[in-house]
Amino acid sequence: MAEERRKRATEAFFGRRHGKRLRPKQDAALTAFLDHALLKLDAPPQDPAGLFAHPVEQVRLEIGFGGGEHLLNEVSRFPATGFIGVEPFVNGMAKLASALDEQGGFPANLRVYNDDATVLLDWLPEASISGIDLLYPDPWPKKKHWKRRFVNCVNLDRFARVLKPGSRFRFASDIDTYVDWTLQHCEAHQAFCWQAESADDWRLAYDGWPGTRYEAKAIREGRTPAYLTFLRV
Structure with a gap:
């Protein structure tokens, strides 16, 4: 049933891909970074650890990394962990490249x-990822747009397929x-269990959490x- 839902789903990307025009230095940094780090989804890897220039012990995924504060x-x-960062918004990718x-x-x-x-998730091998972070995704606050939220049953099926048992979705x-x-x-x-040991767990930031500019704005507001x-599980 999960496999059938994945095959039926053809997601459209909702949201902007471009914002302010990049300055020449930003554009140069972005070009150099993408030349070095951009994944091209050719033949699927047997093990995504092989996608990195040096050996890594495990691979984690961050979807929608914004300015890249947490990802960096x-x-x-964790230098022994390989990280794949996904960000379709050009200005977010440029911020990471500039940093x-x-x-x-x-x-x-x-x-x-x-x-x-979703294309990357479908390309990755089964049970190959040791963690997925989805941090401050677009909330689509209007009820008529809730269907656009990244968390849905089809994408949770995707997460469950690529995540190793015992790994975490944050x-x-x-x-x-x-x-x-x-x-x-x-x-x-059925593939996910909320890890909460106390009523206040959801208020506690993750270990080593650096904060983000978006989070700081939310708290101010x-x-x-x-x-x-x-x-x-």
């Missing part, structure tokens, strides 16, 4: 994909309706972030 922090904290340009190099444990994450948002939506969808999915972790 994790790449630095790396300022640091003077591209990490060997980072690859990126600049298109629809979701953060400051929008109450999306937090509730995600809890309900994950609790209804009086919205409370929620940090959910689901185990792939």
Whole structure:
């Protein structure tokens, strides 16, 4: 049944791909970064660890990394882990490229994909990923647009297929309706179990959490972030 739903689903990308025009230095940094790190979805790999320039012990995925604050922090904290960052928004990818340009190099444990994450998920081998982060995704707050939210039964099937048993799907948002939506969808999915040891767990940021500019804005505007972790059973 899960396989049939995946085959039936043809997702459209909702949202902007371009924002402000890039400055020449940003554009040059982005071009150099993509030449180095962009994944081309040719023949699917038997093991995504082979996608990296140097050996890695496991591979994690971050979908919609925005300006890249969290992704860069994790790449630095876990050099033996390979990270695939997905961001279709050109300006977000450019921010990450500029930050790396300022640091003077591209990490060997980072690859990126600049298109629809569902295509990448379908390309990856079964039980090959050790963690998925979906942090502050577009909430589509109007009820008529909720069907556009990335968390849905079809994409949870995709997550369940690529995640190794015992690995984690982490979701953060400051929008109450999306937090509730995600809890309900994950609790209804037999492959996921919410990891919460106390009533306040959802208020506690993840270990090593660097914060993001979007999160800081949400807090200034009086919205409370929620940090959910689901185990792939």
